[in-house]
Amino acid sequence: QQQVKQSPQSLIVQKGGISIINCAYENTAFDYFPWYQQFPGKGPALLIAIRPDVSEKKEGRFTISFNKSAKQFSLHIMDSQPGDSATYFCAASIPRGAAGNKLTFGGGTRVLVKP
């Protein structure tokens, strides 16, 4: 049973457009929601993260929107650039120190930004 569901699996966007990736979770104990970016041949790297006490967090062109009641969160990439072409993973974890401090990942979205 996948606890974090991510969509779409792939996304093609024109340069300058907006990329939107959605995630839904089931476990209401999750209290930390990061997004990871992965380039081919590399390990995932933290992009931006949010906690459920805020509804939105913005860092540069990247914004997380969080809807606690719907148990959903999304990543928006504004003014998408070819260098943003990568695979993006949403994730969630339960409070630090509990059950191994584990991250549960979504299935990933491959984003291609066309010039």
Added chain:
Amino acid sequence: DAGITQSPRHKVTETGTPVTLRCHQTENHRYMYWYRQDPGHGLRLIHYSYGVKDTDKGEVSDGYSVSRSKTEDFLLTLESATSSQTSVYFCAIRMNTEAFFGQGTRLTVV
């Protein structure tokens, strides 16, 4: 890269043989993790460790074992490799809330 080194980076092995992957960290982090990455499945947790000799299973632990005899090393063993274990394996450490990943090991079981 948070001082994480995975070895080997690539390996081809035959079905039924044991395989050990190594994760080495240089910064004495308590939590270490092994994930596998497969298309459409994201990263799935195999095993994790919360200290020397302290390990526990993740969601896809069948066919895998781990050992952590030193803080800096976390070993993943495929006891008898099968084709379904062909994957990219990532080691990670957890520092506060953030996870840092190694470069990955691409394992092919033929």
